[in-house]
Amino acid sequence: MxxxxxxxxxxxxxxxxxxxxxxxxxxxxxxxxxxxxxxxxxxxxxxxxxxxxxxxxxxxxxxxxxxxxxxxxxxxxxxxxxxxxxxxxxxxxxxxxxxxxxxxxxxxxxxxxxxxxxxxxxxxxxxxxxxxxxxxxxxxxxxxxxxxxxxxxxxxxxxxxxxxxxxxxxxxxxxxxRALLAGEDPRTRISELRCLMTPEKLHAIYQKAGRVQASASLLDYIQRLITYTRTSTEFSYGISTRGALSLMRCARTWAFMHGRGHIIPEDLQILLPSVVGHRVRDAADYSGQSGYALVERVLNNVDVIA
Amino acid sequence: MAKVEQIPRNCFAWLLLALIAVIIPHGLRLPVWESIALVLVLTWRVQLYRGVWTYPNRLVKTVLTIGSAVGLFLQYGTLYGLDPMVALLMISIMLKALEMNKKRDVIVVIFLGFFTTSTQFLFSQTVFAFLYALLCLALLVAAQISLYQERQLSEMAEAFPMAGKIVLQSIPVMLILFLLFPRVGSLWAVPLPQSDATTGISDSMSPGDFSKLSKNGGKAFTASFDGDIPAHRDLYWRGLVLSHFDGRTWSPNRWGSYPGGELVDWVDSATSKKADWRSWAVPVGNPVDYEIILEPTHQPWLFSLPLAELNHDETGITRNYTWIKKGGVSQRFRYRVESDLSYEMARNLPPWLRQLELQLPDDFNPRTVATARQWAQEESSTEALISRFLNFITREFTYTLEPPLLGEHTVDEFLWQSQRGFCEHFASSFVIFMRAAGVPARVVTGYQGGEKIEDFLQVSQADAHAWAEVWIRDRGWVRVDPTSAVAPSRIESGIRSVFPRSVNNPLSMEAYTHISLLNELRKQIDIWDYNWQRWVLNYNKDNQVGLLEKIFGRVSAWHAGATMVFGVALIIGLITAYYWWQTRPKPLPPGLAEFSKFCKKFKNSGVERHTGEGSRDFAKRASSKFPQHKDAIEEITRLFERGVYAEDFEALKELKVKVKRFSLK
Missing domain, CATH: 3.40.50.300 (P-loop containing nucleotide triphosphate hydrolases)
Known part of the structure; x- marks a missing residue:
């Protein structure tokens, strides 16, 4: 894989x-x-x-x-x-x-x-x-x-x-x-690209990724992350259950993409800004631009080992 | 712009409730105008809270302050005294509450509230007053809590359970201070509340007095006996002796009519000297020892079974062998009595005293006087005369709570016309009859019987009774109760067996004895009250010393102080320990624990794991700092990942070993 x-x-x-x-x-x-x-x-x-x-x-x-x-x-x-x-x-x-x-x-x-x-x-x-x-x-x-x-x-x-x-x-x-500026427009190369996937392969990936293991300690970590976003006063609202499920789904795929049969905290850490960054909001922010920074704060305040 | 300190509205709401609670017990004691003023100020405060009215301006405040000060002065004439002090406290707490708009003001009002709560005990020390004070405390603490909380109004109720918890936590500390805090004699004298209203038996007796007393109900005193409670018919609680009759009302002999000698022999535990006339009363040998807790009567007399011996300073015995207390009983009074139910009382009667005990007003009750003289000639002995009179009333007379009103010649009318009466009618007519027959006799008032509740005897106003004492040669004063001839069950088993619903005062629990649930409740309340009195209110310096002696064998201020400090520290420590235990860090699950141990080995090495840093990132940093350990670090990280996140138990075992072996050196 x-x-x-x-x-x-x-x-x-x-x-x-x-x-x-x-x-x-x-x-x-x-x-x-x-x-x-x-x-x-x-x-x-x-x-x-x-x-x-x-x-x-x-x-x-x-x-x-x-x-x-x-x-x-x-x-x-x-x-x-x-x-x-x-x-x-x-x-x-x-x-x-x-x-x-x-x-x-x-x-x-x-x-x-x-x-x-x-x-x-x-x-x-x-x-x-x-x-x-x-x-x-x-x-x-x-x-x-x-x-x-x-x-x-x-x-x-x-x-x-x-x-x-x-x-x-x-x-x-x-x-x-610099390479872009010096060379030709890489967009012209799109037509030359090989197709590496088939719908069958994609379905197989869905199936296998869904079987990636999430251990109790990992679930504890996820729950700590979610709880932090819900209880900390920095957030105007925390991660929803759908957000948490999305995170799990991505983490499984990510682990699978890296050839692992289990999720590790690093998977969550790398995915968290992209997966929940647009789902949380700073209590003092009304334009919704602060998601990434907030997620950084969550990751720095919630320990992996607890 | 200056920072505006907002007081949370929840705090105001709690404070208002607390103020109402704190003021209510004092409300009835305050002058009417002040109660009205308090209600008005309170209304103002409520309207302020609702945002309808505005704060009073400086002029209004000044007028209110001066007005209430003048009012108090006009009412009491002085500020020295408990009632004016409390009235002043009440008005000041309300006025302060009216003007409060800063946090500081609120704190002042809350602490004034604490102080006011404690002043409740100057007036009432029952178990209910105590529980009520706890409620006031909880309300005030709730106000204090919500002062520092920013919560929605809908969450207002949350402050109360927390306040309750705080008050409950303080109870052990309260107990320690109660048991050990030095009981200093009063540093200043607070004039205790004086009441003109006397309760219970008064110092005179007219027809109708006792039936009224019986209907009113209310507690008179409780008695707890060292041994068994004597038979009901022997429970004659002597209160006072009435020897002077003016044609309608009986009253005690005026002291002025006693020539020479001490009229009252005060107990003096230092000298234990006794007046000579006390030796004329001799116990014959049927001793009972007991303890009485007398409700406040605002009268001097103490009740006891004959022939009583008290050993309490401030008490004294009169020449009639009744006991009195210096200054009257204005608070609950507890005393021990040694009595002897068989006795001889005053075998020798001095002529001047005999004269007094034969006193009768002229031109009253002519028919009684004539009949008495005639019977005295017909009967050979005093005893025979007594039994003839008792026989006479047994036949036709009725014992009733509703005696008909009597005219001028009360005894004549009672004996030959109405023939219906309560104890005072029988006692009074008997004594007058005896006196007319030339036999010294007198009326004794007090209580007869009592209700047995658990192991103590509760005597109520309904048990009030009047009987007679007759002086018989060679026997001294002998008790004769004419009521027993008419209504023997009154004496054998108590007034409730004759008139089950004698008490008709709707405010008295005794009026509801026929409802068994209420009756049980009444008895239970009496038991609580009795135990409260016995164990809490009577805990004094002597008990305290006794307790310390029990703990240490000897007593010093050092011991007491150390125990107190240690005890309080222990309680605070226990509570803290409990909360620490509740929030203690949970042990790490296997794997995580080992990894954390592994990370701790890097302490002070320059690479410490940050909060939130995963194992891989940490391993990377650690390896670059300690390249010589790179393999071991990576191995441990791999095992950790496999063990914890792939749940591989073999890896966990290996991890344990590897971590143990790992060392930076």
Whole structure:
């Protein structure tokens, strides 16, 4: 498994340079059947990462650019009256795909944002009272700009909670950036990438990752972490049970990706900022920007051995 | 802007409750105008709390303060005395409560509240007063707790259980201080509350007095006997002797009418000198020893079975062989009595005294006087005369709680017309009859009988009784109870067997003896009260010295002080230990314990594990600092991970060994 992960990372890194950690995180998220939120400044390679992932994992891919006038029907599709057959026929929207890239999701109105909700949670959409199954696997990779930028609608907590992880890419290292500047645009290489995954392999990963062991001591540690976020006055609200379950799911995948049959505290420590960073909020923070710093504090205050 | 100290609203709410609780017991004692003023100030405070009214301004406060000071002065004329002091305390605590808007004020009011709570004991020391004071304490502590808490109003109730816990924790300390704190004599004299209202038997007797007393009920005293309780018919508790009759009312002889000699022989434990007339009363040999706790009567007399001997300073015996207390009984009074139920009392009667015991007013009860003279001639002896009179009343007379009203010649009307009466009618007419027949006789008042509760005897006002004593040559004063001739069961088994519902005062528990549950409750309360009195209120300096002697064999201030300090420290220590035990760190599960031991070996080496640092990160740092131990560190980390997170027991065992062997040196 480790080999597969390494080759995936290597393949993606051909296009997304110097972001091995973020790539691994994104993989862990998708292998945990979770949706991924990438938050960063424009022009940091968010879309590139999503495209590359789709290509390498061999997933059917479609992209929706979210704008302020986008309507729910633009995503899920519409029923149009067919005059020849004298009946409505359904024209599926871009959501009927395996990997949906929701670009700049916070640029659109809350109404459209929430059109994604059902799809993300249930794996189906309901149009004209008709539930339609989405293809499996179904992933949403959403990107968003920091909310301080103009013309954004911040995602509400309930919507943020649907994303298993929130990561940000950050500026590349100086030498990586120099290579970028000197060489050709790596995006042109996307088409050359090999597909390393099949849906069967993906299902096998789901199955095996679910069997990773979590020992009593580890569960104690998780509970200490959760309790800290719920009782400390620094938090306006702590980690929900769904948040805790998500953490466990990711940790299992992460351990499995590293060839282990059991979770160790380091797995949790590395995942915690991405998995719960968007689910907690500082008591004095109303814009929701402080998640990562808070999670750092949790990790520094809750001991592994207790 | 200056920082505004917000007082939590919960604190105000608790404080208001506490103030009400603290003031209620004093409320009835205060002058009416002050009670009204307190209620008004309290209303103001409540309205302040609700945000309806505003704080009083300086002028209003000044007027209130001066007004109440003047009011108190006009009411009492002095501030020296318990009642005015308490009234002053009450008004000041309320006025302070009205103006409080800073934390400091609240603290002042809370501590004033503690002080006021303690002043309750100046007026009442019953077990209920004690429990009530504990309640006040808990309320005040709750106010104190909520002063430092920022909670929602809906969470207000949470302060009370915590306060209760604190008060309960303080009880052992209270006990130690109670048992060991030196009982210093009063450094200053607080004038004790004086009441004009006397309870119980008064110093005179008119027709109707005793039936009224019987209906009223209320506790008179309790008696606990060293041995068995004597038979009910022998329980004549002598109180006072009435020898002077003015035609309607009996009263004691005025002291002025006694020529020469000491009228009262005060007990003086130092000299144990006795007046010569005391030797005229001789016990014959049927001793009973007992102890009495007398409820406050505000009268001097003490009740005892004849022939009583007290050994208590401040008490004295009168020439009638009744006992009195200097200054009256204004608080519960406990005394030991040695009595002898068989006795001879005053075989020689001085002529002047005989004259006094034959006194009768002129022109009253002519028919009684005439009949008595006639019978005296017909009968040969005094005894025969007595039994003839008793026979006479046995036949036609009725013993009743509702005697008809009598006119001018009370005895004539009673003996020949109404023939219905209570004990005082029988005793009074018998004595007048005897005196008219030339036999010295007198009325004795007190109590007869009592109710046995557990091992003590409870005597109630309902047991109040009047009987007679007749002086017979060669026998001295002999007790004759004419009531026993009419209603023998009154004497044999008590007033309750004759009039089961004699007490009709709705405020008295004795009025409900027919409801068995209430009756049991009443008895239980009496038992508590009795034990409270016996074990708590009577704990004095002597008991304290006795206790210390029991512990140490000898007594010194050093011992007492050391025990006290040690005891209090022990209690605080125990409570602290309990809380420490509750929150003690739990032992680490296997594996984690070994790893923690392993990490401790790096103490002072420059690489200590941070809080939250995982084993891998630590191992990395440790290996780079101590490359020579790299293999061992990595091995231990691997075993730890396998043992704890993969739950591999073999790895755990190995980890234990490896950690034991590991050393930085």
């Amino acid at each position: 480790e080999k597969l992960v390494n080759s995936l990372v290597a393949e993606i890194s051909k296009v997304v340079l110097g972001k091995e950690h973020q790539i691994k995180m994104a993989l862990a998220c998708l292998f945990s059947r979770g949706h991924l939120l990438i938050e960063d400044q424009p022009g940091m390679g968010k879309t590139t990462l999503a495209q590359t992932l789709a290509k390498v994992l061999g997933l059917e891919y479609s992209r929706v650019q979210f704008t302020s006038d986008l309507l729910p029907a633009d995503i899920v599709g519409v029923s149009i009256f067919d005059q020849q057959n004298s009946q409505f026929s359904f024209h599926p929207g871009p959501i009927f795909t395996q990997l949906l890239l929701a670009d700049e999701i916070n640029r659109t109105s809350p109404k459209t944002q929430s059109a994604l909700l059902e799809a993300m949670e249930e794996g189906q959409v309901t149009i004209d009272g008709d539930a339609k199954k989405l293809p499996s696997p179904f992933f949403v990779i959403a990107t968003q700009n920091p909310e301080s930028q103009d013309g954004t609608f911040p995602l509400p907590e309930s919507q943020l909670d649907r994303f298993l992880m929130r990561i940000s890419l950050g500026y590349p290292d100086a030498d990586v950036e």
